[in-house]
Structure formats: C-alpha cells, structure tokens
Amino acid sequence: MVVSPQSSPSPSSSSDRFDPGDPLGLDELLGDEDLAVRDSVRGWVGRRVLPHVAEWYEKGELPQVREIARELGELGALGMSLRGYGCAGASAVQYGLACLELEAADSGIRSLVSVQGSLAMYAIHRFGSEGQKEEWLPRMASGEVIGCFGLTEPDHGSDPAGMRTYAKRDGGDWVINGRKMWITNGSVAGVAVVWARTDGGIRGFVVPTDTPGFSAPEIKHKRSLRASVTSELVLDDVRLPADAVLPEVSGLRGPLSCLSHARYGIVWGAMGAARACFEAAVAYAKTREQFGRPIGGFQLTQAKLADMAVELHKGLLLAHHLGRRMDAGRLRPEQVSFGKLNNVREAIEICRTARTILGANGISLEYPVMRHATNLESVLTYEGTVEMHQLVLGKALTGLDAFR
Numbered sequence: 397m398v399v400s401p402q403s404s405p406s407p408s409s410s411s412d413r414f415d416p417g418d419p420l421g422l423d424e425l426l427g428d429e430d431l432a433v434r435d436s437v438r439g440w441v442g443r444r445v446l447p448h449v450a451e452w453y454e455k456g457e458l459p460q461v462r463e464i465a466r467e468l469g470e471l472g473a474l475g476m477s478l479r480g481y482g483c484a485g486a487s488a489v490q491y492g493l494a495c496l497e498l499e500a501a502d503s504g505i506r507s508l509v510s511v512q513g514s515l516a517m518y519a520i521h522r523f524g525s526e527g528q529k530e531e532w533l534p535r536m537a538s539g540e541v542i543g544c545f546g547l548t549e550p551d552h553g554s555d556p557a558g559m560r561t562y563a564k565r566d567g568g569d570w571v572i573n574g575r576k577m578w579i580t581n582g583s584v585a586g587v588a589v590v591w592a593r594t595d596g597g598i599r600g601f602v603v604p605t606d607t608p609g610f611s612a613p614e615i616k617h618k619r620s621l622r623a624s625v626t627s628e629l630v631l632d633d634v635r636l637p638a639d640a641v642l643p644e645v646s647g648l649r650g651p652l653s654c655l656s657h658a659r660y661g662i663v664w665g666a667m668g669a670a671r672a673c674f675e676a677a678v679a680y681a682k683t684r685e686q687f688g689r690p691i692g693g694f695q696l697t698q699a700k701l702a703d704m705a706v707e708l709h710k711g712l713l714l715a716h717h718l719g720r721r722m723d724a725g726r727l728r729p730e731q732v733s734f735g736k737l738n739n740v741r742e743a744i745e746i747c748r749t750a751r752t753i754l755g756a757n758g759i760s761l762e763y764p765v766m767r768h769a770t771n772l773e774s775v776l777t778y779e780g781t782v783e784m785h786q787l788v789l790g791k792a793l794t795g796l797d798a799f800r
Contacts, residue, residue, distance in 0.1 A: 416678075419705060419709055420709045420712075420713065422709065422712055422713060422716065425716055426489075426493075429490065430487075430489055430490055430493060433486065433490040433493055433494060434490075434493040434494070434496070434497060436471065437471065437473065437493070437494045437497040437498060438497045438500075440467070440471055441497055441498060441500070441501035441505070444464070444467065445501040445502065445505055446501055449501060449502045449505075449623055449767075450761040450762070450764075450767065452502075452504075452622070452623040453502070453504075453622045453623045453761065453767050454622075454761055455622075456616070456618065456622040456623075457622075457623070458504060458508075458623050458624055458625055461508070461542070461584050461625060462539075462542065462584065464505075464508070465508070465512070465539035465542050466538065466539035466540065467539070468508075468509060468539055469537060469538040469539025469540070470538075470539070472484035472486070473494050473498070473509055473513075474509060474512050474513050474517070474536060474537050474538075474539055475512065475513040475517035475518070475521070475533065475536060475537050476490070476491050476494060476513060477490075477491040477513070478513070478517060478518065478521045478533075478537075480529075480533075481521070481529055481530065481533035481534050481537065482533060482534035482537035482538060483517070483521075483533065483537045484537075487719070487723050488660070488719045488720075488722035488723045488727075489716065489719035489720065489723060491513075491661065491719075492660070492661065492663070492664035492715055492716075492718075492719045493664065494509070495509070495510065495661040495662070495664040495665040495668065496664045496665060496667055496668040496671075496712075496715075497668060498665065498668065499664075499665035499666065499667075499668035499669050500668035500669065500671055500672045501668075501672075502623050502624075502767070502768075502771065503621060503624070503665065503669060503768070503771035503772065503774070503775055504621050504622070504623040504624030504771065505623070505624075506661070506665040506668070507580050507621065507624050508542075508580065508581060508624065508625075509661075510658050510661045510662070510665070511543070511544060511545055511580040511581050511658070512536060512542060512543050512581065514654065514657045514658035514660075514661050515543075515544075515545035515589070515654050515655070515657075515658050516536065516543030516544060516545050516581075516585075516587065516588075516589045517532075517533060517536050517537070517543060518654050518657050518658075519545065519589045519600055519642065519650065519651075519654050520532055520533060520536075520589065520602060520642070521533060522644070522645075522653070522654075523600060523642040523643070523644040523645040523650055524602065524642050524643070524644070525639065525642075525643050525644075527639065528602050528639075528642070532587055532602065535586075536587070541585075541586040541587055542581050542584050542585045542586055542587075543581065543585055543586070543587050543588070543589065544579050544580065544581040544582045544585040544587075544588045544589070544612075544627075544629070545579070545580075545588070545589050545654065546561075546576035546579055546582075546588050546589065546590040546591060546603075546629045547559075547576065547591050547651050547655075548576060548577055548578050548579070549561065549574070549575060549576055549577055550575060550577045553578075554780075554781055554783075554784050556591070556648060556651060556652075557598075557648060559574070559591065559592070559593060559598070560574055560575075560593070561573070561574025561575065561576065561590065561591070561592040561593065561631065562574060562592055562593050562594070563592040563593070563594045563599065563601060564594070564595070565594075565595075566635070568637070568638050569635050569636060569637060569638065570601065570635070570636045570637075570638065570640060570641065571633055571634065571635050571636075572590065572592050572601060572603070572631045572633075572634045572636065573631055573632060573633060573634070574592060574631050575628060575629065575630055575631070576590065576628065576629035576631075577628050577629075578615070578626060578628075578778070579612070579626065579627050579628065579629050580621075580624060580625065580626055580627075581625055581627075582612040582614070582625065582626070582627025582628065582629055583612040583613065583614040583625055583627040584625050585605050585612065586604065586605055586606075587602060587603065587604055587605060588602075588603045588605055588610070588612075588629060589601070589602060589603070589642075590603050590629065590631065591650070591651050596646065597646045597647050598646065598647055598648055598650070598651075599641050599642065599645075599646055599650075600641070600642035600645065600650050600651065601636060601640050601641055601642070602640050602641075602642065603631075603634065603636060603640065607634050607635070607636065608634070608635070609631060609632040609633045609634040609635070610629070610630070610631055610632075610634050611629075611630045611632075612627040612628065612629050612630070613627060613628050613630070614626065614627050615627055615628060619770060620770045620771055620773050620774040621771055621774045652729075653729075655779050655780065656729045656732050658779055659732045659733070659735075659736045659779050659780060660718065660719075660722060660727070660732050660735070662736055662739075662740065662775060662779060663711075663714070663715045663718060663732070663735035663736055663739050664715045664719075664739075665775075666711070666736075666739045666740045666742075666743040666772065666775060667708060667711045667712050667715060667739055667743060669743055669747065669768040669771065669772055669775075670704075670707075670708050670711065670742070670743035670746040670747065670768075671708060672764050672768055673746055673747040673750035673751075673764065673765045673768050673769070674701075674704050674705065674708055674746055674750060676750060676754070676763050676764055676765055677700075677701065677704065677749070677750035677753040677754065677765070678692070678701060680753060680754050680757070680763075681697050681701065681753055684754075691753070697753060700749050700752070700753060701753075703749070704746045704749055704750070707742040707745070707746060708742075708746060710742075711738065711739040711742055711743070714734075714735055714738060714739065715735060715739065718731055718732065718735050729788070730788055730789060730792040733780065733784075733785040733788040733789055734785075734789060736779070736780060736785055737782060737785040737786065737789070740772060740775050740776050741776070741782065743772055743775075744769065744772045744773070744776060747765060747768050747769035747772060748769060750765045751765050751766060751769060787799055
C-alpha cells in the first residue's frame, strides 16, 4: 500500500506545542481520575507541607504528626490502594502519583504514608484475620491510628532471615523479646506489625503499642529524613494473646511481599524528589546572571538540564509502566527492584547536578535541593540497598544465586 504525502501523519501541529514541564506528554497516559488524585495531593502538600518543611527539616522534627496523619486520612492517602475497611481502593498508578507528589514535598512525608499503608496496613490487609482487619484498618485508613513495621534489627538489615527477635508460646499467649531499628513512625504509632522468629519459623504479630514491655525511643541526630519520626522498637517480655499473630503467612514471604509493595511507591516517590530539584534548577538557571546573562543560556548548563530532564522523565515512564503492570496483577518483585534501583540512583544524581547549578545557594534550605539530596541518601539504602537490588536482578538474569 502506497501512502501519499498528503495522508502521512504529521509529527506535530501548531496545537501540539512542546511542554517543558511534560516533555514526553506523559499526562496523556493519565485519566481524569488519575489527574484528580494527583492534583488533590499536590494541592494538599502545597498548602500544608511546603510552607513549613524546610523549618521542620532544620529542627529535625515533624510537628503535629497525628494531625497530619488525620488530614492524610481525609485525603484518602492512607492505604489508598487497598480495598474495603475504609480504604480508598485506588489504582496502583493513582497511589504512585500520590507518592510522587508527597515526596516532591519531602521524603519524610512520603515515608509516613508508605509505612502506614504499604507496610503496616498492607500486612494486616493481606495476611491478617478478619478480626484484625476490622479492628485496625478503618482507624488506620482515617489516620486515627498510626502504624509502624518492625523488621530491620540493629545487626540485621539486608539479611532479615538472621533476625534475633523471638516469640515463644507461653500457655495460650505469645511472649516476644527483641529490638528493631530505624523504624519510621515508631514512637507515634498506636500499632506495630512486628516480625519475629518462632519455633515454627518467622511470623508476624500485631502489637498494640500500649502493651506492657513495648517501648519506642525516638532516634535523634539524623542528617537525613529529618522531617520524619524514626525510632527503635524495644520488646521486653511483651505478652500477646494467641490471636495477635498474622494467621495467613509464615516465613520471609510475608515481610518481603510487604516490602515489594512499599518499594513500588518509592519508584514513584524518588522521581518526585528529583522533579522538585530539577524545577528548582531550571527556575534558578533562568534568573541567575553571570557574565552578563542568565546561566541557563550557557551550553554547559543547558547540557546538565537536558540530561536531568531525560533521566527524570524516563524514570516517570518506568514508574507508570510498573504501575500499569501492578494494576493488571502482573508486576513481579524483580521488576520492582528494577524500578527502585534505577529511579533512586538517578534521582540522587539529578539532585546533585541541580546543586551544582545553584552553586553555593544549593546548600541553603531556602531551596529544596540539599534537603532532597540528603533524604535520598536514606531512600537509596532503605527497603533494599543498591547491592541487594542488583543481586535480585543478577539472579533473575542468570539463574544463579549470588546472595550467599
């Protein structure tokens, strides 16, 4: 079939102008509900977080965290991709868009939401009893109760199978002893999902934080994720009833599946931090003058901005693709590792490059760049270090296990 020149599709038209804020036209992949979710979360962080977050970061605190959690509950952002029990039942893409906007404000805010919904609530929703779901999920979805997720230990991060926290049977009860470390939301949580060794393997437990023997001292002196509550969990002869155990899972499959769900949110969230730094760099380059003209008019600065834009929007396209696969029930853990490895690594590089464009101003909290860069240093290694995700992909590519 011969197509005449007159009938050939045009690569562009006068009405299809290049959008510097959306150079690949990715918004065209989103439906009206997707855009509404994104704009709703973007509006909330613009009103509630952005005017204050630099001060919170400088002071190393997240004030009014319980009030913020309730507002996020009203927004439908807590456990938003879960269904029933007061949860929003949003799509994976919509949840990703929410993470994007939350982390564009600050990684600490996205971490609060991620731990609440993708770790603590997800564990109860997927593996809990009906009684556990009815008791906790509606209150967690509304933000009335904050949750945390206890897996990492002082001596066991990347190797959770070596955890020392131990739960033993004592009559009809369970008694747990152990410590967990670097736990987001720990000291403000009303419930903790704690993973422990038992004689029958690793099990998850739903632990009300007012249980005698449970404490959660806050970790201070952080230089990253400063606008976030981070704690140690101490369990000293914590006695729980038999029905505190999550009945539908045993072994590491439980916590690892929760982590996979949370890592998916990071794939989007890291691009939010990167976007904030990129936008700051573009705005600065257009107004900062050196040698008689804006630095954005110099070739080397434009090269930096072009490379940043390419990696940012490639990362967003990857996040969107993974979200569609999750919505179709086809997203594999290896693919989540692919996304987390690439997007966090590229996000840090975008933030560092933005810092060079801003020069000395890049280290000031008057701009978001250094705050995002230091936050991403934590995001790079939590919920799976670079090396762990490389090995996950290496095993998938070769069929050979290099972990041990």
